Amino acid sequence: MDLIYNKLIEYGMEPVLADYMAVIIMILFIAILCIIANFITKKIVMRIITHFITNNKFTWDDKLLERKVFHRLSHIVPAIIIYSFAPTFEEFQSIIEKGAIAYIIVVGLIVINNFLNAFNDIYQTFEISKTKPIKGYIQVAKIVVFILGGIVIIADLIGESPFILLSGFGALSAVILLVFKDSILGLVAGIQLAANDMVRVGDWIEMPKYQADGDIIDISLNTVKVQNWDKTITTIPSYALVSDSFKNWRGMEAAGGRRIKRPLFIDTTSISFCTEEMLEKFKSIQYLSTYITNKETEIAEYNAKVDKRNRVNGRALTNIGVFRVYINHYLQNHKGIRQDMTLMVRQLEPTEHGLPLEIYAFTNDIRWAIYESIQSDIFDHLFAVAPEFGLRVFQNPSGNDFRQLLGTEGTGSVSHMLGE
Secondary structure (H helix, E strand, O other): OHHHHHHHHHOOOOHHHHHHHHHHHHHHHHHHHHHHHHHHHHHHHHHHHHHHHHHOOOOHHHHHHHOOHHHHHOOHHHHHHHHHOHHHOHHHHHHHHHHHHHHHHHHHHHHHHHHHHHHHHHHHOOHHHHOOOOHHHHHHHHHHHHHHHHHHHHHHHHOOOHHHHHHOOHHHHHHHHHHOHHHHHHHHHHHHHHHOOOOOOOOEEEEHHHOEEEEEEEEOOOEEEEEEOOOOEEEEEOOHHHHOOOEEOHHHHHHOOEEEEEEEEEOHHHOOEOOHHHHHHHHOOOOOHHHHHHHHHHHHHHHOOOOOOOHHHOOOOEHHHHHHHHHHHHHHOOOOEOOOOOOEEEEOOOEOOEEEEEEEEEEOOOOHHHHHHHHHHHHHHHHHHHHHHOOOEOOOOOHHHHHHHHHHHOHHHHHHHHHO
């Protein structure tokens, strides 16, 4: 700047005016130099780096480009130029240097933040990221880096050593624990979730307390995002997955079979012993012909040794028992049911709704729509075929049942009663 000042004096400018003009010209020179350096960095250097990254065989470095790590790094160049020219302005040298250093630190923090984001993106391209997500740990690293960066910036601006500020950090620990309570709980929960492999991105979970029922789409330091089946998003605190109960359907998806567990309520008044006519009819059913023949032989041999004067003394087939066997054979031959998993038809405790005949089996397709279709097809068939065994499916009386009952008793008497 002295050179500019001397030149202006040589041209006959007043010393005071020359001093101001020298400062202005120097500032303009530095500004132009910064603009040129920024232009060269972004338009030339960045194009070279971008060309190299997009044309090599590696894919991980593309994430650095997408997160603009190198673009943010280019902002340091103007700050370095300003810092280098700070001694030119002796009266403001300290302020300029502190401002330039603070700016460089801020840019550095942004670069580190973008780099950590890129690192997480790179990690998510690997299959292990679904079982061991690191987003929570990266968020903790960001918090630590930004806290340390803030301390260094404050120490630079006040002209003190960062270690002096760090020495008083312990006194603020209680405040920090209060402010970052959720983050600390989330960090501990994240470690437990990852160590015990409790949840992964893509898992289907149910958590009625938070009205969550869907797939996990994101696991972060403080929250777990669940996309419900109605496409809404439920956000659950990470520590809630450790402290509260939830259901994870991953085991079902891994096994490849989805459970059917639904009862068919049979009217107990329709349960009876099978007559000879009924047995002959059942023999014509494909799934029962062998069973009926074998059972008739077995029962005849047993009944030959008992007192035949009372039917109670002997054995006999019942329509509910034959129906249960039929359902079991029907499921064993159903192409939508897995035969290598639990498959049974059982009676549950009778209730006021009748006798529950429960189907317990697993479909061979876990997709929701196909699962529901298989289950519906099975029960469609069972509802329709139950009368063939002399059984009635129970349901509470409806208005139509009462109308039919009144019509059977006589329309005239009913009309007479209504008239009165």
